Amino acid sequence: MTATRNERGRPRLRDNPRMTDIRVLIADDQAAVREGLALLLDTMSGVTVVGQAADGLEAAELAAELTPDVVLMDLNMPRADGIEATSRVLAENPEIRVVVLTTYEDDKSIVGALRAGALGYLTKAATRADIERAVKAAAAGQAILDPAVQRQLLAAATAAPAAQAAPAAGAAPARSVLEPPGDDLSPREADVLRLIAAGHSNREIAKKLFVGEATVKSHINRIFTKTGCRDRAQAVQYAFTHGYAEPAN
Structure with a gap:
């Protein structure tokens, strides 16, 4: 060197x-x-x-x-x-x-x-x-x-806002941070998102779900479109903040 x-x-x-x-x-x-x-x-x-x-x-x-x-x-x-x-x-x-x-x-x-x-x-x-x-x-x-x-992200996602107890007069009721995001993910897309959040590669996801890598890529592209994520890191964050992922042991 x-x-x-x-x-x-x-x-x-x-x-x-x-x-x-x-x-x-x-x-x-x-x-x-x-x-x-x-x-x-x-x-x-x-x-x-x-x-x-x-x-x-x-x-x-x-x-x-x-x-x-x-x-x-x-x-x-x-x-x-x-x-x-x-x-x-x-x-x-x-x-x-x-x-x-x-x-x-x-x-x-x-x-x-x-x-x-x-x-x-x-x-x-x-x-x-x-x-x-x-x-x-x-x-x-x-x-x-x-x-x-991972635990910190999950804690932030699952913690109820302090203001949840009683909204101020005239304010809209507080929303839970784990309220369904309305992303319209299919059950299989949700499975893929969970596996992405767990750190699995496309090949590993394909093996776990018994599908081809091309199918996994198609699912990931649809996940990105539906959630607004531009890459896997944002997908991981999305998974934790919307209740799709669980903390590591």
Whole structure:
């Protein structure tokens, strides 16, 4: 592996990865975290670190320059946070997959990252195996959520609003966040959505439902149309916020 230095003197890792390697860009404002992740990822078969960014704007710039397969994105960074950086990265190149790796697991951070287009969301309590699985799943277009994040989304979806007890005078009655969404999903489409939320690939869904992958893709396209989701990450969020998915154990 060789390394060059950017205008700020920080190393940008560059390598000559095999064509089959998953090329990863790391974005984190803490040098020790970036370097530790780079060392960790370099121990993984089929994964190559191609760059490091110390803030959100640099992450977007390097993603445009290096076109990695996956960006491991922190949320709390200077100049542009991870949510804004994710939006910038995907606006420039929607084929890049973003996996958030952060200490934050609050509703605002999770939903903001997923809405920005992140395909995975891990907390920094994730193990090496968790990170490897998330990177490889993201590269394959599969959404991966930390179990704690899944529970948080479900808790937010099932919690009754505090104002539900007595609506203000003249106000419309409070609606439950799990009220049927009116998306008109068929039973089979609902099954597919549940399996997407569980992190299964199209091939795995096809095997579980005893149908072809082309049929699964057709179901997913109809799910996206009916729910307004543009990708699997949004479909995962939709599944949790509309009662289609259950938390991980």
